[in-house]
Amino acid sequence: MGKAIVYATGLTKNTKNLAQYISKKAGTDIFNLKELSKLDLSSYDTVIFGTGVHAGKPYKQVTEFIENNRDALNGKKLYLFISCMYNDEKGDNQCEKIATDLGIPDAVYFNKKAEEMNEDGFPVAVDDFIARL
Ligand SMILES: Cc1cc2nc3c(=O)[nH]c(=O)nc-3n(C[C@H](O)[C@H](O)[C@H](O)COP(=O)(O)O)c2cc1C
Numbered sequence: 001m002g003k004a005i006v007y008a009t010g011l012t013k014n015t016k017n018l019a020q021y022i023s024k025k026a027g028t029d030i031f032n033l034k035e036l037s038k039l040d041l042s043s044y045d046t047v048i049f050g051t052g053v054h055a056g057k058p059y060k061q062v063t064e065f066i067e068n069n070r071d072a073l074n075g076k077k078l079y080l081f082i083s084c085m086y087n088d089e090k091g092d093n094q095c096e097k098i099a100t101d102l103g104i105p106d107a108v109y110f111n112k113k114a115e116e117m118n119e120d121g122f123p124v125a126v127d128d129f130i131a132r133l
Helices: 014-026 060-068 088-102 124-132
Strands: 002-007 029-032 044-054 077-083 107-110
Touching (some): 014 029, 014 077, 014 124, 060 088, 077 088, 077 124, 107 124
Parallel strands (some): 002 029, 002 044
């Protein structure tokens, strides 16, 4: 049983860049919801969702996919990473709300205001997230 990243990204492709980095480091398969009509998750025991945020909301492809695949996701280990511009209390609150709405409590968010970047130009918090997967 393997791990899959399932994400949606916008024009700036920040979520895509994060997804590709995490996929490479954690050895996961990777799926862009905007380029797929169907996705079979039966061979995965871990699914990591990724989304950007517009007006406080995750991208609708991610919301709809989770809503439409509740049964298929049941019993799997689920994670969520959010690419956004808010940080501190605003970022924490936004992340918590999105995690609750999507029903994925294990959620983290990343943005470019992170204090510490790794040598690949991603927040070091991304490497901490990868280590937990
Ligand atoms: C129209 C628009 C609305 C946004 N609204 C929010 C927001 O409500 N909260 C937030 O933290 N970031 C917001 N952002 C920032 C994006 O979520 C952030 O740049 C993210 O990295 C984009 O990911 P993507 O490049 O994969 O689309 C917004 C960006 C745009 C363009």
